Amino acid sequence: MQEPNNLNKAAPDPNSPFALLGGAVGVQAIVESFYSIMDSDQQYLPIRKLHPKDLTPSKEKLYLFLSGWLGGPALYIERYGHPMLRARHLPYAIGITERDLWLDCMKRAMVQLQTPPELQTGLLQTFFGTADWMRNQSEAIIP
Numbered sequence: 001m002q003e004p005n006n007l008n009k010a011a012p013d014p015n016s017p018f019a020l021l022g023g024a025v026g027v028q029a030i031v032e033s034f035y036s037i038m039d040s041d042q043q044y045l046p047i048r049k050l051h052p053k054d055l056t057p058s059k060e061k062l063y064l065f066l067s068g069w070l071g072g073p074a075l076y077i078e079r080y081g082h083p084m085l086r087a088r089h090l091p092y093a094i095g096i097t098e099r100d101l102w103l104d105c106m107k108r109a110m111v112q113l114q115t116p117p118e119l120q121t122g123l124l125q126t127f128f129g130t131a132d133w134m135r136n137q138s139e140a141i142i143p
């Protein structure tokens, strides 16, 4: 019997984004760049200030999550169970501004690490879906 995909015990898929990014080392590098850009450029203050002063746990959790989400070992699920990302983000006010800052910061991390452009484009589309799903503020619609 086949194991469910999200347990990912089988050999890693060589065409997964996880593998194309360079495996665990590559994904850790993206997370590191992502948070160091967020931490050093004032324009990201609206999302930086939602995070704790010490970003170490945030980095660790994002890495564990992205590992599985990008097709590598499902480390977050093994440790914490179902990610329930939307519920876990409910304590933070996330609107279009916060979503777009998060995505911009991720884009800069991938540019900094010279992620192949076609992989960047694909990942940003996927990140957009998840980041948009995280919105929990109703936005004023200006006619």
Ligand code: HEM
Pocket: 047, 050, 051, 052, 057, 058, 061, 062, 065, 080, 083, 085, 088, 089, 092, 094, 098, 099, 100, 102, 127, 130, 131, 132, 134, 135
């Ligand atoms: C849309 C804008 C987003 C904002 C403003 C935001 C903000 C945050 C904040 C403030 C935390 C708590 C950090 C901590 O407890 O150390 C967090 C946790 C987390 N975020 Fe986001 N986030 C966003 C989008 C995303 C996206 C798109 C992903 C994944 C693709 C993601 C993955 C995670 C994960 C895995 C955690 C840890 C959850 C836990 O176990 O507590 N976030 N986020």
